[in-house]
Amino acid sequence: MIEWYKIAMFQNYSNFSGRARRSEYWYFRLATAVIFFALIAFAGLLAIVAGGALAFQIAMAIFFIYILLSVIPSLAVTVRRMHDLGKSGWNVLISFIPLVGPIWFLVLLATEGEHGENYYGPDPKSTIEEIDEIGINN
Template identity: 75%
Template sequence: MIEWYKTAMFDNYANFSGRARRSEYWYFRLATALLFFVFIFLGGILTAILGTTAGLSIAVGLFCLYAIASIIPSLAVTVRRMHDIGKSGWTVLVSLIPLAGPIWILVLLITEGEHGENYYGPDPKSTIEEIDEIGINN
């Protein structure tokens, strides 16, 4: 999981070309959610230590800084995920349509990527990686 997060957050920070596997996208989202809970926990601890709500404010501030720093990598991994299923990165804008947009984007995000090379690049999921992921060679 850490490798997928590092890939999305640091290695491909602003890379809007190419393709991203489902695992890269969803592990990035999972790590972001876990960091959110770490910030909440940190806020609770700081609040208990300081005895005021200042600790919670500090934790919220840190989370906001993280959120700002992760906007571009988040957009980049989402665009690459759209590329993996053969859609343009502009498809992400569908999520702005109330109610139906986010549901449609969620369906696209959980859809398996196209096999083989497509317009956006080679398949990021090779047969060897797929076998290793399943655990056959382990």
């Protein structure tokens, strides 16, 4: 999980080309959510322990800095995920359609990518990598 997060957050943080596997996308989202809630908990705990609004504001400032730092990598991995499906990155805008948009976008994100090379690049998921990922060769 941490490897996928490091790849999306630090190595491919501004790479909007290529393709991202489902595991890369979802592990990045999971790690981001864990960090997100940990920073909120830290801010609340610091406010209780330190007993002041200043400590809480400092912790929340750290939280918002993390959010700002993760916006571009988050968008980049989402666009690469759309590329894995053979769709343009502009399909991210589907999520802004009221009611139906977020549901349809979630279905797209959970759909398996196209096998083989497509317009956006080679298939990031090969048979050997898939076998290694599930632990058959380990």
